Amino acid sequence: MAELVQRYLDHILAEHTEVADGALADYIPELAAVDPEGFALSLTMADGYTYESGDAACEFTIQSISKPFTYALALDQIGCAAVDAAIGVEPSGEAFNEISVDSATKMPKNPMINAGAIAAVSLIPASSPDARFALIRDFYSDFVGRRLELDDEVYRSEKATGSRNRAIGYMLQSFGVLDDDPDEVLDVYYRQCSLRVTATDLATMGATLARGGVHPRLGRVTTATVIKRTLSVMVTCGMYDAAGDWVSAVGLPAKSGVGGGIVAVLPGQLGIGVYSPRLDRNGSSVRGVRVCRSLSEQLGLHFLTVRRDSLATLRNVYEPQERVRVYEVHGDLLFSGAEQVVRIVEGECDLFDVAVLDVSRVDDIDEAARSMLAALGTQLRASGRQGFLVDPDAAVIRADNDQGAGRFSGVDDALAAAREWTRDRSL
Ligand code: GLN
Numbered sequence: 321m322a323e324l325v326q327r328y329l330d331h332i333l334a335e336h337t338e339v340a341d342g343a344l345a346d347y348i349p350e351l352a353a354v355d356p357e358g359f360a361l362s363l364t365m366a367d368g369y370t371y372e373s374g375d376a377a378c379e380f381t382i383q384s385i386s387k388p389f390t391y392a393l394a395l396d397q398i399g400c401a402a403v404d405a406a407i408g409v410e411p412s413g414e415a416f417n418e419i420s421v422d423s424a425t426k427m428p429k430n431p432m433i434n435a436g437a438i439a440a441v442s443l444i445p446a447s448s449p450d451a452r453f454a455l456i457r458d459f460y461s462d463f464v465g466r467r468l469e470l471d472d473e474v475y476r477s478e479k480a481t482g483s484r485n486r487a488i489g490y491m492l493q494s495f496g497v498l499d500d501d502p503d504e505v506l507d508v509y510y511r512q513c514s515l516r517v518t519a520t521d522l523a524t525m526g527a528t529l530a531r532g533g534v535h536p537r538l539g540r541v542t543t544a545t546v547i548k549r550t551l552s553v554m555v556t557c558g559m560y561d562a563a564g565d566w567v568s569a570v571g572l573p574a575k576s577g578v579g580g581g582i583v584a585v586l587p588g589q590l591g592i593g594v595y596s597p598r599l600d601r602n603g604s605s606v607r608g609v610r611v612c613r614s615l616s617e618q619l620g621l622h623f624l625t626v627r628r629d630s631l632a633t634l635r636n637v638y639e640p641q642e643r644v645r646v647y648e649v650h651g652d653l654l655f656s657g658a659e660q661v662v663r664i665v666e667g668e669c670d671l672f673d674v675a676v677l678d679v680s681r682v683d684d685i686d687e688a689a690r691s692m693l694a695a696l697g698t699q700l701r702a703s704g705r706q707g708f709l710v711d712p713d714a715a716v717i718r719a720d721n722d723q724g725a726g727r728f729s730g731v732d733d734a735l736a737a738a739r740e741w742t743r744d745r746s747l
Pocket residue numbers: 382383384385416417434478485510513576577578579603
């Protein structure tokens with residue numbers, strides 16, 4: 321059975337395929353050599369289940385999406401106070417590669433611009449640049465759940481042309497922010513930016529952030545305190561000088577990179593990875609930004625959407641009659657809750673002829689969840705099964721809708737209809 325969420329993602333990708341605005345990054349010559357049409361979207365739920373659409377296996381360099389992760393590693397290794405003594409947390413309103421520090425503190429304004437990211441590299445305690453890079457690579461790899469590899473060409477290309485970052489490195493040294501040799505710190509920074517990832521890797525990294533530092537399958541990578549701080553700077557500074565617009569319109573902590581990737585996080589619920597290498601003037605993927613915006617709007621993912629019970633979902637599943645299963649849903653239902661219900665019902669469809677979805681104890685439901693549950697019924701019918709809804713208040717299917725035929729006001733009515741349907745079918 322085709323999955324509903326999968327179709328949503330394919331649809332959102334298709335909606336943006338024609339978008340050709342923006343341009344490849346060319347200030348790192350090797351980045352201008354990629355296929356501009358590459359396009360991928362992945363979604364990893366908190367339990368690790370992953371949806372992929374487009375070129376999900378296509379690898380690209382992580383670039384600035386590395387910044388929150390190195391910042392997290394610095395927090396993890398030396399603690400918040402020591403990190404705060406070197407890097408601020410204020411949005412800069414400047415370009416990512418601005419040669420600037422805070423005028424009062426003489427520190428980089430935040431860890432999401434190059435100045436702050438280079439400073440963060442220098443905070444990772446290690447005996448040599450190689451040892452420092454090894455720590456960074458291992459830490460990112462733990463977020464992904466596989467070992468990330470270096471793109472040697474991109475690394476050399478950036479190192480050979482990195483005057484801007486060299487200027488930032490020496491400026492930081494002059495203000496006493498960098499204790500180590502700036503060229504050695506920059507070499508590690510270029511290597512971290514040149515690690516190769518896929519959209520699915522980013523979605524998994526996002527899911528690990530969403531779970532407060534716990535990889536969905538492999539367990540804890542870092543502490544919830546580290547992640548709270550990391551997500552905070554992603555909210556305020558992750559999308560550079562477009563951060564305000566991003567928070568209002570999309571409302572997901574996120575980070576973009578000039579390699580064309582974006583990672584976005586819905587805390588507690590899911591991680592998103594998008595890839596499309598044509599960039600806007602801020603250095604963020606044009607299609608990536610638009611896809612995130614559509615996802616957030618269509619699936620109701622804004623992180624400040626207030627709900628009463630984020631744990632709302634399937635409370636009870638039982639089989640009162642042979643090959644009839646009742647799924648009882650409680651609480652407030654948004655995208656992630658509906659995704660879970662749909663996935664479980666789809667996954668168990670061999671066990672029943674009739675699924676009765678009891679939403680009579682659902683308090684509140686948003687548009688995305690409503691259309692997913694309504695589509696589930698249609699999909700079950702299309703596969704020769706039956707989907708009935710116990711929905712006395714017409715929460716999912718409006719009373720005047722022609723799909724109202726599958727809607728009942730009590731479980732007993734639905735079970736009687738199920739018996740009738742099964743009998744008719746066997747005649
Ligand atoms: N490596 C790139 C740089 O330092 C990263 C920039 C980015 O992705 N915004 O210029």
